[in-house]
Amino acid sequence: MPNPTEHVAALAPYQLADLQLAPGVEPIMLAQNESLRGPSPMVAKAILKVANCGRLYPDPHCHELAALLRQVHALPVQGRVLVGAGSMELIGVLIRAYAGPGDEVLTSEFAYGYFAVATSIAGAEYVQATEYRYTPDVDALLAKVTDKTKIVIAVNPGNPTGTAIANDGIRRLRDALPKDTLLIVDEAYGEFTDAWQEPVFDLVGRGDCVVLRTLSKAYGLAAMRVGWGYFPDAVAQTMDKLLNPSRISMISQKAAIAAVLDQDYMLATVSQTLAIGKEFKQAMVDAGLTVADSHTNFVLLKLADTTQAEMLEVALRRHGYLVRPMRAALSDCIRITIGEQLVMQQLAELIADLEPKLRAKKRPSE
Numbered sequence: 137m138p139n140p141t142e143h144v145a146a147l148a149p150y151q152l153a154d155l156q157l158a159p160g161v162e163p164i165m166l167a168q169n170e171s172l173r174g175p176s177p178m179v180a181k182a183i184l185k186v187a188n189c190g191r192l193y194p195d196p197h198c199h200e201l202a203a204l205l206r207q208v209h210a211l212p213v214q215g216r217v218l219v220g221a222g223s224m225e226l227i228g229v230l231i232r233a234y235a236g237p238g239d240e241v242l243t244s245e246f247a248y249g250y251f252a253v254a255t256s257i258a259g260a261e262y263v264q265a266t267e268y269r270y271t272p273d274v275d276a277l278l279a280k281v282t283d284k285t286k287i288v289i290a291v292n293p294g295n296p297t298g299t300a301i302a303n304d305g306i307r308r309l310r311d312a313l314p315k316d317t318l319l320i321v322d323e324a325y326g327e328f329t330d331a332w333q334e335p336v337f338d339l340v341g342r343g344d345c346v347v348l349r350t351l352s353k354a355y356g357l358a359a360m361r362v363g364w365g366y367f368p369d370a371v372a373q374t375m376d377k378l379l380n381p382s383r384i385s386m387i388s389q390k391a392a393i394a395a396v397l398d399q400d401y402m403l404a405t406v407s408q409t410l411a412i413g414k415e416f417k418q419a420m421v422d423a424g425l426t427v428a429d430s431h432t433n434f435v436l437l438k439l440a441d442t443t444q445a446e447m448l449e450v451a452l453r454r455h456g457y458l459v460r461p462m463r464a465a466l467s468d469c470i471r472i473t474i475g476e477q478l479v480m481q482q483l484a485e486l487i488a489d490l491e492p493k494l495r496a497k498k499r500p501s502e
């Protein structure tokens with residue numbers, strides 16, 4: 137039987153959400169931070185227009201989409217937009233390109249789980265700095281920098297916490313890092329803070345910083361797999377060597393262009409999500425529960441302990457609500473994506489009803 141390399145054999149695959157339900161139970165998808173509503177109606181029209189486009193390969197550089205993103209975000213001249221099959225692809229390729237065995241990739245304690253997987257694929261060491269109140273701490277990150285630190289990743293706002301730091305902190309971090317350390321600012325949820333945060337795309341001009349975004353969240357386009365980033369030219373040229381040239385299908389490119397053109401629709405999704413999220417957080421606080429200060433389309437709910445969190449997740453699953461259980465230092469939490477208003481109101485009532493009952497109940501083995 138053929139064997140993979142020793143390094144690959146030892147890897148653990150990225151853990152996606154468990155979407156299994158008992159037969160006949162209708163799923164209510166709140167486990168993967170997907171948008172509470174689909175993309176702009178213009179997306180379906182754009183897809184229909186290119187339904188017969190199958191003969192030719194797609195534009196490998198996504199010129200039209202890249203130009204549109206440059207215009208919408210008023211990107212500075214110095215730098216290049218690169219599009220990936222989700223920002224996940226860009227994260228994986230960046231880490232492989234800039235870190236290898238003997239190098240360190242540094243991020244904060246509760247950072248997005250895929251960074252660890254991508255770092256182990258690259259054979260590099262994953263280092264985490266403690267967070268303060270579920271929020272990345274710039275000084276704690278800087279204290280962990282060594283001469284092996286090749287990449288620092290700041291997720292702002294964070295996943296799974298949803299907390300955000302002011303972009304001043306990102307700028308201070310970049311200024312204090314060694315010039316040959318690449319800073320990746322992952323802004324997968326950036327559209328949810330754009331109203332109060334000035335962008336950091338200008339940092340790309342320094343040559344040592346990449347800013348990543350995605351159309352999977354605020355634009356409601358997770359199914360199309362379109363992420364993008366603003367890259368220094370030299371970093372983009374390195375990425376070109378590793379990325380599959382025809383990675384974004386023509387349908388995904390056209391869908392993304394239509395979604396980005398409809399800014400009003402995206403902004404309405406963002407404000408609707410934040411309003412429903414605020415109501416849900418308040419309902420949880422009223423029920424005596426603790427929630428992290430989320431600036432995204434999900435909420436991290438803290439339970440009394442790990443057992444309590446596990447029992448609540450299982451109980452919600454029985455009712456069809458698929459939420460995300462957390463591991464390690466966050467195993468006393470569950471992460472809940474913000475869905476439609478009625479769904480969230482019913483979920484809040486269910487949690488307020490279930491939680492005290494579960495707390496009173498012991499597991500059979502206890």
Ligand SMILES: Cc1ncc(COP(=O)(O)O)c(C=O)c1O
Pocket residue numbers: 168169221222223224225248291294295322324325349350351352358361362363
């Ligand atoms: C912080 C963060 N970065 C990146 C991604 C990847 O998103 P996508 O590959 O859909 O663009 C996610 C997805 O949940 C995320 O939460």
